[in-house]
Amino acid sequence: MALPKRIVKETERLMAEPVPGISAVPHEDNLRYFDVTVEGPSQSPYEGGIFKLELFLPDDYPMTPPKIRFLTKIYHPNIDKLGRICLDVLKSNWSPALQIRTILLSIQALLGAPNPDDPLANDVAQHWKENQNAAIQTAREWTQQYAKPQ
Amino acid sequence: MKFGKEYQDALIKGEFPAQWVHSAISYGQLKKCIKKVREELQEIGLDADTLAHLLRACSIDEAQVAPHSAEQSFQYRFSPEIHAKTTPRQDSSEESDSPEIFQGFRPKLLFAVDEESGEPVDAYLSPDTKEYLHQLAVSQRLTDIRITELPGPSIPVEDGHASPQNGAEQTASPQIRMVEVPLSSDGIFFKRLRAELSGLERLQMEEKERLSADIRTMGKTLSKSTEPARTLSTHKSDLSVWREIFLLYMESEIFFSSHELDHGFRSPKQVQDKLESFSAELKRRDIESRLKRKDSKIALNQFLALNLDLFKNLRFQDIEYKAMRKILKKFDKRTALGISSKLIPSISPSVLSQGLARTICTEVSNELVTLVPQVSDYLCPVCMSLAWRPVRLSCHHVFCIRCLIVMQRNHDDHCPMCREPVVMQADSDNIDETMAKFLKKYFPEEVKAKHEDNVRQAGIDEYGEEFYSDKCAIM
Numbered sequence: 290m291a292l293p294k295r296i297v298k299e300t301e302r303l304m305a306e307p308v309p310g311i312s313a314v315p316h317e318d319n320l321r322y323f324d325v326t327v328e329g330p331s332q333s334p335y336e337g338g339i340f341k342l343e344l345f346l347p348d349d350y351p352m353t354p355p356k357i358r359f360l361t362k363i364y365h366p367n368i369d370k371l372g373r374i375c376l377d378v379l380k381s382n383w384s385p386a387l388q389i390r391t392i393l394l395s396i397q398a399l400l401g402a403p404n405p406d407d408p409l410a411n412d413v414a415q416h417w418k419e420n421q422n423a424a425i426q427t428a429r430e431w432t433q434q435y436a437k438p439q
Numbered sequence: 440m441k442f443g444k445e446y447q448d449a450l451i452k453g454e455f456p457a458q459w460v461h462s463a464i465s466y467g468q469l470k471k472c473i474k475k476v477r478e479e480l481q482e483i484g485l486d487a488d489t490l491a492h493l494l495r496a497c498s499i500d501e502a503q504v505a506p507h508s509a510e511q512s513f514q515y516r517f518s519p520e521i522h523a524k525t526t527p528r529q530d531s532s533e534e535s536d537s538p539e540i541f542q543g544f545r546p547k548l549l550f551a552v553d554e555e556s557g558e559p560v561d562a563y564l565s566p567d568t569k570e571y572l573h574q575l576a577v578s579q580r581l582t583d584i585r586i587t588e589l590p591g592p593s594i595p596v597e598d599g600h601a602s603p604q605n606g607a608e609q610t611a612s613p614q615i616r617m618v619e620v621p622l623s624s625d626g627i628f629f630k631r632l633r634a635e636l637s638g639l640e641r642l643q644m645e646e647k648e649r650l651s652a653d654i655r656t657m658g659k660t661l662s663k664s665t666e667p668a669r670t671l672s673t674h675k676s677d678l679s680v681w682r683e684i685f686l687l688y689m690e691s692e693i694f695f696s697s698h699e700l701d702h703g704f705r706s707p708k709q710v711q712d713k714l715e716s717f718s719a720e721l722k723r724r725d726i727e728s729r730l731k732r733k734d735s736k737i738a739l740n741q742f743l744a745l746n747l748d749l750f751k752n753l754r755f756q757d758i759e760y761k762a763m764r765k766i767l768k769k770f771d772k773r774t775a776l777g778i779s780s781k782l783i784p785s786i787s788p789s790v791l792s793q794g795l796a797r798t799i800c801t802e803v804s805n806e807l808v809t810l811v812p813q814v815s816d817y818l819c820p821v822c823m824s825l826a827w828r829p830v831r832l833s834c835h836h837v838f839c840i841r842c843l844i845v846m847q848r849n850h851d852d853h854c855p856m857c858r859e860p861v862v863m864q865a866d867s868d869n870i871d872e873t874m875a876k877f878l879k880k881y882f883p884e885e886v887k888a889k890h891e892d893n894v895r896q897a898g899i900d901e902y903g904e905e906f907y908s909d910k911c912a913i914m
């Protein structure tokens with residue numbers, strides 16, 4: 290099936306005017322599959338890290354949201370061991386007027402503002418609530434260990 | 440090469456109209472004025488080296504001492520004080536300000552002397568100069584009753600109407616007062632500079648009027664040649680070609696970049712490169728021969744000429760701004776009176792700025808570009824193609840009918856833009872007929888393409904993908 294005009298346009302704009310700190314490049318053999326990197330926001334425990342994600346646009350996109358997962362290990366109350374993300378706009382609050390770039394910006398914002406009250410990774414959220422400083426320290430260490438660019 | 444020569448060369452090589460060159464800053468004349476100031480100062484032992492030494496001495500104290508305090512052994516200031524104007528960045532559409540920067544201002548050189556004895560406080564001065572300042576203090580004190588009647592600490596009093604003879608001023612310290620050194624040549628320098636800058640500003644206003652008139656003329660031509668076709672046989676329209684021209688023009692960002700890092704300013708060199716690649720791209724796309732109407736071709740040439748004209752203005756302003764900075768820096772170097780840091784920020788934004796370019800670019804987009812609606816303003820936010828046919832939900836958001844059908848089939852009741860539960864209630868009454876008429880008139884090609892696409896998608900929904908795949912299309 291031919292690529293819908295909307296996906297073509299979104300891809301072109303992502304290439305021509307990239308979002309600062311974010312990159313999204315489609316696979317040559319599957320233009321619905323993107324390699325994504327997100328820089329950890331400054332003044333967050335993820336600062337200095339570069340996180341890899343995969344993004345896939347399902348057939349009925351934009352009626353259904355893109356499927357996104359972290360590939361880089363990350364210590365975050367809203368991201369589980371498999372890299373799945375707990376973010377309302379990726380689920381119930383998705384709107385077909387949202388775009389790849391707006392979603393990636395939301396994910397970057399989530400790194401800057403973890404929300405342990407709306408958890409996905411239960412044990413991490415628990416740690417965050419019981420001892421925030423220690424949890425942030427762990428998040429920093431993981432960033433150093435797993436998210437440093439080679 | 441000396442700047443004076445460089446400046447003359449730039450004015451000649453620039454191929455500017457004679458009237459512009461006539462209004463240009465006369466660098467040589469101003470340089471002569473500076474020489475006079477220098478000589479006048481030298482005569483009383485206040486050469487650049489001495490003043491520079493005093494300046495260094497006071498800047499060391501400055502950490503503890505408020506500006507204009509009596510501890511500074513000399514001040515060179517303007518009466519009334521000049522305040523740096525805020526950069527008129529956003530209000531480009533406004534008329535440019537009158538040349539008020541130098542209006543009614545008088546430069547003053549003030550020296551600190553002991554209140555009692557009239558001796559200069561600074562020991563660095565030569566005996567002759569000390570004696571000269573002493574004499575001044577004595578004579579000025581005799582004529583200044585205010586000082587003797589109102590001793591004691593108070594804030595400095597500025598008296599703009601004081602004549603040079605009674606320019607003595609009270610200062611924060613009871614032991615020290617400021618005595619004015621009467622200079623005449625510096626006044627001449629600033630008067631001249633002021634006249635030159637007013638002349639430049641007048642020129643800029645005239646240029647603005649001229650370019651605005653050009654824009655209006657072109658607008659008239661353009662509105663005829665882009666009028667949408669009524670019937671294909673009787674009337675040719677260049678609407679879509681003009682749309683392409685303006686789209687390319689806006690994307691080129693010739694005079695300003697959309698990045699706010701540098702306030703969007705471009706140097707003349709950058710503008711030149713952008714202009715060249717814009718016209719090269721017009722040639723590459725064979726725009727001129729694609730325009731069918733004669734008046735369209737005329738309008739295109741007017742448009743290119745207008746941009747070249749604006750560029751020429753920009754180049755001229757750039758040269759003048761450099762000359763103005765240079766002459767003020769030179770004044771400081773020769774006299775060490777320290778004026779350029781005070782004057783350059785207050786002059787640059789209002790007189791020699793990119794204000795003209797801003798104003799003209801705004802007029803171009805308001806009066807010309809808007810004559811040709813762009814498809815990007817009429818897209819469906821879901822499929823990002825032309826919103827055909829346009830359906831307006833009760834929340835007033837517009838989508839194409841195809842996306843609305845898909846949303847209803849999925850039972851997504853929420854408007855993608857505002858999340859109001861209004862999608863399911865929409866029916867054929869929600870088709871915006873006025874907008875449909877407008878789209879058909881201004882985007883006939885895009886409407887046709889989108890219509891075909893809608894039909895194709897509906898076919899796929901009904902009969903499956905194979906029905907419309909490439910293989911079957913041959914049948």
Ligand SMILES: [Zn+2]
Nearest residue numbers: 819822839842
């Ligand atoms: Zn649509």
Ligand SMILES: [Zn+2]
Nearest residue numbers: 834836854857
């Ligand atoms: Zn709405």
